[in-house]
Every structure is written in structure tokens, then in C-alpha cells.
Amino acid sequence: MIKLIGxxxxxxxxxxLIAPLMMILEVSMDLMQPTLMSDIINxxxxxxxxxxxxxxxxxxxIVALIGVIGGVGCTVFSSLAGTHFGARLRQSMFDHIQEFSFKEIDKLSTSSLITRLTNDVTQLQNMLIMALRMLVRAPMQCIGGVFMAYLLSPKLAVILLIAMPVMFIAVFFVVKKAFPLFSKMQTKIDRVNTVMRENLLGVRVVKAFAGQExxxxxxxxxxxxxMDWSMRAGNLTVLLSPIVTxxxxxxxxxxFWFGGNMAMRGELEAGTIMALMTYITQVLFSLMMVVMMLMNVSRAKASAERINEVLETRSSITDAAAAKEPNGYDVEFENVSFRYNDTDTGYVLQDISFKAKAxxxxxxxxxxxxxxxxxxxLIPRLYDVTKGAIRIGGVDVREIKQETLHRIxxxxxxxxxxxxxxxSENLRWADGECDFSVMEQAAKDAxxxxxxxxxENKYNAAVEQRARNLSGGQKQRLSIARTFAKRPKILIMDDSTSAVDTATEAKIRKAVVERDKNALTFIIAQRISAIKNADNIIVLDGGRIxxxxxxxxxxxxxxxxxxxxVSQLGKEAVENVG
Structure with missing residues (x-):
């Protein structure tokens, strides 16, 4: 956690730096008040x-007004520091997540990553804001209060020296028990986010199947x-208040007991007793602030561990030290086998070998x-092969920069x-500088x-979140147009025309063939009609060719x-073959 903050x-x-200085000003003024009040009485x-x-x-x-200025200034500057910290940390996490391969995202889970980017960062941010205020105020007020009490009456100051260790011991045991509960709470927040995300994304399915209940x-x-884990943590932390009280x-x-006896013997003035009472209250409440701070730190520590897990996770897919450029765009699979996790016993793909020319x-x-x-x-290295090799232009994809792979x-x-x-923004998503003519041609081909x-606004028409205002076929065609506008040398169409009619599909297939004579195109399809005119067709069965x-x-x-x-076109489609 300290490394993250630093x-x-x-x-x-x-x-x-300014926030603690302003807090020092406020606390200094607060420590002066009881002595001034004592002077008024005495x-x-x-x-x-x-x-x-x-x-x-x-x-x-005047002292109170100066203290207010210090307090407000500390609040403002600590908030500015906290929000800057939160923004930088959140941006760094987001950028780091962008480098993850599918393997890391699958491992950490989408909902958990969202929680870590939002709730966990907020926990750290709030802790920092509180720390910039309380970590200066509480110790200074505590030490200053004991010192001022000692100056007024060394004998009565002993009461504080006894009360403080007792409180620290009680706090230590509560915090020690509460920390694991806060860690568990964060995982439960992950689960709530997962269920809520699934429900919102699948709301049409939920309603269609009357699955609301x-x-x-x-x-x-x-x-x-x-709630249960929050209650467990809350039940522990709530003990602190009665203990402190x-x-x-x-x-x-x-x-009152010892001070009153000293006053009756003439050893102490009434105003001094009132000032000592105020200092005792300040010291013990500053300890209460430390308690609150420790609880925040313990929860923030749990969040920091989850954040560090993200930042310390390295993508399993990295660029080679000596990257090479592909010599052409032919694709070759050589004895490729793949499984998602090393712990999996079965392979999703086994012994895949074929060549496809540009x-x-x-x-x-x-x-x-x-x-x-x-x-x-496996071609653009969304996952890496477990065995074997994939080559583009004679170069292993693991030796080609990911940026180059994703570009071509x-x-x-x-x-x-x-x-x-x-x-327009969606069609230009892969290339922000894409000419309008290229974008328009891509839309026409798709x-x-x-x-x-x-x-009415044509290419400036709005696309709502998750394209709710578009039909399935329209979304597919815009997705195809977006890829066409990128002008890739290797085009992969993964069952991308399933929501369009056969006539439109035929036009898209024709455009795919004509758009770039030197491009290599892979078409994954369920319909025979979509691939029957392909130069080569690969039939997969159980992960094998x-x-x-x-x-x-x-x-x-x-x-x-x-x-x-036969199942799609009927027996007559195969009778005249051969």
C-alpha cells in the first residue's frame, strides 16, 4: 500500500505537503484554546x-478563526491530493489491463476487475484523504494535549498516560480480527457486481423467460x-466506540476525583481543572481518530492487495526481444495444439496443420x-499456442510485434x-484518421x-450504449464495415453474417472477395452457402481437422x-457431385 501511495x-x-501544514495550523490553534479558557476562569x-x-x-x-482556515485548507488540499492519486492509479490500472491477454482477463474475471477499478481504488483514495488529515491531527493533538496537560499538572497527566495504552491494546485486538473480514467483503462485492452485470446485460433474456424472480x-x-460479512466487520468495529467512551x-x-481533592487542598485552580478536562477529551478523541484511521487503513490494505494483484499480473503474451516483420501474409499452422489453462487435461485443438496463401x-x-x-x-495472439507454431509470412507470430499483428x-x-x-466514430474506431471515402466504401461493401x-444525420447518427437502437443485422453490418475500413491483410470473419438475410450475405461475400485481391480471408460459418465458393474449406471435428x-x-x-x-441444402445438392 505504501508503494502504491508513493x-x-x-x-x-x-x-x-500543504495539507499537513494546514492541519498543523489548525491543531496548534485547538491546543491553545483550553489554556486561554483556563486563564479566563483563573x-x-x-x-x-x-x-x-x-x-x-x-x-x-482570532485563534478559532485561524484554526478554521487551517481546517478548511487541509480539507481542500487533502481532497485534491486524494482525487489526483485516485485518478492516476485508476488510469494506470486501466492501461495495464489493456495489455492483458484473454487468459489474464479470464483468470481475474471482468466483474472483479470492475470492482478493483472502482470500489477498491475509492477505498484507497478515501484512506489517503483521511490520512492527510488524521495522521497529522491525531498524533499532534495527542502528544500536544499530553504535553499541555503535563505543564498544567504533572500529577493529573498520569491519568492520560494510563488511559492511552489501555485503549491501544483494545484497538489492536479489534483491528487484528477485522482485517480478514474486510478482505472477504471485497470478494462479496465482486459477486454482487457479477450478478448485477449478468442481469443487466441479459435483461432481454430474463424478461423473455420470465426469470425476474x-x-x-x-x-x-x-x-x-x-450484508452478513459487512455485519460481522461492523459488529467488531462498533465495539470501539463503547470502549473509547x-x-x-x-x-x-x-x-474530577483527584483534581477535586487537589483543588480543595489549594493545589489546583478551577480553571486548570476545566482546561485539563478539555485536554483529556482532546487526547482521547484523537486516539479515537487513530482508531478510525486504523480501520480505514485495514480496509484500504485489503483493497491495496487486490489492486497490486492486478498491477503485478503480467500478460502471458509479450513481444519478443528481437521482433521480426512478416515477409508476406501467408498463414501456416504447424502441429498446433491448444488448451486454455495449463491445468486442463484436455486440448481444445489438437495437431492442426494447414497452409493458407495471401x-x-x-x-x-x-x-x-x-x-x-x-x-x-490464435492468429492475432489473443491466446498463445500450447504446442506447435503459427507463421505469417514465414515468421512465427510469437516473433512478430503484437502491434504489427493487430494492424495487419x-x-x-x-x-x-x-x-x-x-x-462515424465506430467506423473510424480502428483508424481515427480514416478518410471519409474509405469509411463510406467500407459501409457500402458491408x-x-x-x-x-x-x-437524418447519416454517418453522424447516434449509436446508443451497446447499440440498443440498432437491430442485430445492422450491428453486424456496422461491425463488418468497421473491419473493412481498417483494410487488414488478414481478414477473419467469425460467423459474422448470421443475422442478415441470404441476399445481403451474398453481396457481403462478393465484396469480401473483391475488396483486396491480395488479402487472405478466413470465414467461419455455419451455413454451407457462406463458404462453398472458398478456395479451401477446413472441416473441424472435436478440435481436430x-x-x-x-x-x-x-x-x-x-x-x-x-x-x-445434406442437412442444409438437401440430397440433390450432393447427387450430381463426383
Whole structure:
């Protein structure tokens, strides 16, 4: 936690220095007040000196105003330091997460990363703001109060020296028990976020299946778990208040008892007793502030550990020390096997070998779960192969810079994800400097131009969050247009026309072939019609290649492909082959 604060407070050093100075000013003024009040009672009231009372009262008022300035200044500058720290830390975490491969994101989980970026950073930020105020105020007021009490009466100051260790011992045991509970609370917040995120993203499914009651029960369980652990932590921390109050009241009783006896013997004045009472209250309440601070620190420490877990996680996919440029855009898979985790016993893909040349169109088909999407995600290194090698232009993809890989490849994913903004901003997402003519041609090739021109603002028409204002087919066409505008040398279309009609699909297929004669295109499809004209078709079955060839060749020698064709196009589609 200390390293995090030291690293990300660099941009707010001035605020961090000024805030404690302002707090020192406030505490200094607060420590002067009881002594001035004592003088009013001992010298002014006791002697009936009205002038002295008014003069000292004016001094107290000035001291109070200076203290207010110090307090407000500390609040302002500590808040500025805290918000700068939070903003820098959050940005650093976000940038670091962008470097993660899918493997790290799968491991940490999306909901947990959201919690760490928001709730955990906020915990640290709040702790820092409180620390800049309390870590100066509490120790200074505590030490200053004991010192001032000692100057007034060394004998009665012993009461404070006894009360303080007793309170620290009680606090130590409470904080020790509470820390693991705060760590558990953060994981329960993760769970609440997961359930809520799933429900909001899948709200249409929930309503379509009348699953509101089921989802409500899931959320209630997650929320109740969080409440239970919060209550456990709260039940421990709530003990601190009565403990502090009990010690404070006991100290006050002792002060009255011994101070009263000393006053009756003429060893102490009444005003001094009042001042000592105020100092005792200040000292013990400053200890209460330390207690509050320790509870905040213990919770922030749990959050800091979760934040450090993110920042210390290194992507399993990194650039080679001596990166190479591909010599062309031919793609070769050589004995490729892949599994998502090293602990998995089974491979998702096994012994995949094939070659695809630039300018070709390669179709990939197979049953659901056969590994089609996983196969294609290995080309741009969204995951790394477990065994074997993938080469582009004769160079292993692990020796090519990721930036280069992502520049030359373009993927149209199964799920069409668009961002809130305008159609133009989404189409230019891969290339912010993309010419309007290129963007317009991409939309035309993706058969999106017609519905775009139907909007009043055309390319400046709004795209709502998660593209709620667009149909499934429109989202797919815009996703395809966005990838076309990137002009990749290796195009991967992952079942990207499933929501469009066959006529539109045929036009998109034609545009794919004609858009760049030197580009290599991979088409993952469920429909035979989408890939039957491909130069080569790969049939996957259970993570293995069942067959490779043209449509006609596979109809003759591959039973799986033949069965798929018959199921979609009928027996007459294969009768005249051969």
C-alpha cells in the first residue's frame, strides 16, 4: 500500500505537503484554546476582571478563526491530493489491463476487475484523504494535549498516560480480527457486481423467460452474503466506540476525583481543572481518530492487495526481444495444439496443420464447440499456442510485434460490439484518421450504406450504449464495415453474417472477395452457402481437422461435410457431385 501511495502521489506532491501544514495550523490553534479558557476562569472570573475576560475572549475568537482556515485548507488540499492519486492509479490500472491477454482477463474475471477499478481504488483514495488529515491531527493533538496537560499538572497527566495504552491494546485486538473480514467483503462485492452485470446485460433474456424472480433470488443471495460479512466487520468495529467512551468517562471521573481533592487542598485552580478536562477529551478523541484511521487503513490494505494483484499480473503474451516483420501474409499452422489453462487435461485443438496463401479465401466449418473461433483467435495472439507454431509470412507470430499483428489482422467477432457515440466514430474506431471515402466504401461493401443514409444525420447518427437502437443485422453490418475500413491483410470473419438475410450475405461475400485481391480471408460459418465458393474449406471435428479441400472435394471424401450439406441444402445438392 505504501508503494502504491508513493508511486501515484508524485503528481500531487504540493497538495500532499500543504495539507499537513494546514492541519498543523489548525491543531496548534485547538491546543491553545483550553489554556486561554483556563486563564479566563483563573484570572478574569476569579478576579472579576471584565476587561481581561473580553481581551482573552477576542484572542480565543482570532485563534478559532485561524484554526478554521487551517481546517478548511487541509480539507481542500487533502481532497485534491486524494482525487489526483485516485485518478492516476485508476488510469494506470486501466492501461495495464489493456495489455492483458484473454487468459489474464479470464483468470481475474471482468466483474472483479470492475470492482478493483472502482470500489477498491475509492477505498484507497478515501484512506489517503483521511490520512492527510488524521495522521497529522491525531498524533499532534495527542502528544500536544499530553504535553499541555503535563505543564498544567504533572500529577493529573498520569491519568492520560494510563488511559492511552489501555485503549491501544483494545484497538489492536479489534483491528487484528477485522482485517480478514474486510478482505472477504471485497470478494462479496465482486459477486454482487457479477450478478448485477449478468442481469443487466441479459435483461432481454430474463424478461423473455420470465426469470425476474429467479434473478431476484440470485441477487438477494449475493447481497445477503455481502450484508452478513459487512455485519460481522461492523459488529467488531462498533465495539470501539463503547470502549473509547468507557475509557474517556473513566478518565474524566478520575480527573474530577483527584483534581477535586487537589483543588480543595489549594493545589489546583478551577480553571486548570476545566482546561485539563478539555485536554483529556482532546487526547482521547484523537486516539479515537487513530482508531478510525486504523480501520480505514485495514480496509484500504485489503483493497491495496487486490489492486497490486492486478498491477503485478503480467500478460502471458509479450513481444519478443528481437521482433521480426512478416515477409508476406501467408498463414501456416504447424502441429498446433491448444488448451486454455495449463491445468486442463484436455486440448481444445489438437495437431492442426494447414497452409493458407495471401489472396485466398478459406472457409472453416464444424459443429458447435469444435474449436472454430478458438482456432482463429490464435492468429492475432489473443491466446498463445500450447504446442506447435503459427507463421505469417514465414515468421512465427510469437516473433512478430503484437502491434504489427493487430494492424495487419482484422476480426469480425460473433458478438457485434459497438460503442456509444456516432456511426462515424465506430467506423473510424480502428483508424481515427480514416478518410471519409474509405469509411463510406467500407459501409457500402458491408451493405450498411442503405440504412445509414436512412438516418437524418447519416454517418453522424447516434449509436446508443451497446447499440440498443440498432437491430442485430445492422450491428453486424456496422461491425463488418468497421473491419473493412481498417483494410487488414488478414481478414477473419467469425460467423459474422448470421443475422442478415441470404441476399445481403451474398453481396457481403462478393465484396469480401473483391475488396483486396491480395488479402487472405478466413470465414467461419455455419451455413454451407457462406463458404462453398472458398478456395479451401477446413472441416473441424472435436478440435481436430477432419478434412481440407474445395466444396466438391469435401462432398466426395468427407462424411461430416457431406452430412452438413445434406442437412442444409438437401440430397440433390450432393447427387450430381463426383
Amino acid at each position: 508511486k501515484y502521489l508524485k503528481g500531487a506532491v504540493l497538495f500532499t 484570572k478574569g472570573v476569579a478576579n472579576g476582571d471584565i476587561t481581561y475576560i473580553f481581551d482573552t475572549g477576542k484572542t480565543m475568537l 429467479h434473478e431476484s433470488m440470485r441477487f438477494e443471495k449475493a447481497s445477503r452474503d455481502l 468507557f475509557i474517556l468517562n473513566l478518565s474524566i471521573v478520575a480527573m 489472396g485466398q479465401t478459406v472457409g472453416i466449418i464444424g459443429a458447435t464447440g469444435s474449436g472454430k473461433s478458438t482456432l482463429m483467435s 489482422t482484422g476480426m469480425v467477432l460473433q458478438e457485434s460490439i459497438l460503442f456509444a457515440g456516432t456511426i 451493405q450498411a450504406e442503405e440504412f445509414i443514409n436512412g438516418y 477432419s478434412g481440407i479441400g474445395t466444396h466438391e472435394q469435401l462432398l466426395q471424401n468427407n462424411e461430416i461435410y457431406r452430412a452438413i450439406t
